[in-house]
Amino acid sequence: MTDVASRLSALSDEKRKLLEARLRMARQGAAAAGPELRPRERPDGTAPLSFAQQRLWLIDRMNPGAATWNVVFPLRLRGALDVPALERALNALRERHESLRTTFAERDGGAVQVIHPFARVPLEVDDLSALGPGARDAEVERRAAMDANTGFDLEAGPLFRARLLRLERDEHVLLLCMHHVVGDG
Secondary structure, three states: OOHHHHHHHOOOHHHHHHHHHHHHHHHHOHHHHOOOOOOOOOOOOEEOOOHHHHHHHHHHHHOOOOHHHEEEEEEEEEOOOOHHHHHHHHHHHHHHOHHHHEEEEEEOOEEEEEEOOOOOOOOEEEEOOOOOHHHHHHHHHHHHHHHHOOOOOOOOOOOEEEEEEEEEOOEEEEEEEEEOOOOOO
8 A cells, every 4th residue: 555545544534524524625725725816997007106115216216226125037958949838928928017107107107007008029138158157157147146236217117127148059147137126026
């Protein structure tokens, strides 16, 4: 008898029924998880800032475009990569998450979030495969540092960017960067 089978046979009738109910709920998926969350309707396309966003907005006003608050995610991808599928996935994130389509504007002496309608953004792909391994690694480091040290304009946006570096046919580095005001690590 396997470990799982022995553990299941050791369950009381009450615990077995509870386990079966949980498994049924898990099979039902999202419907069992509760109601779907939908974005709040905003007729003017704006939303108030959270306290943390207000603080970051004020800091940015004192030093506009500083890269201090960049949240950087460099990801090394190995294996076959469907670049158009990756681009669709990144755009699906932008479409689903308002924060990735948000900029900040001053209105009546304060700041508001301006939520923009979804628009597809092409994934920029830089092919570094012609470089030798040492030069390629140095170029990846240079471009990653340059991206991490390039600030954002909170009013103009976008406040999320992605760039794919192709190193070889089956090796890539995806550089993702966002301003902390719209995302958290």
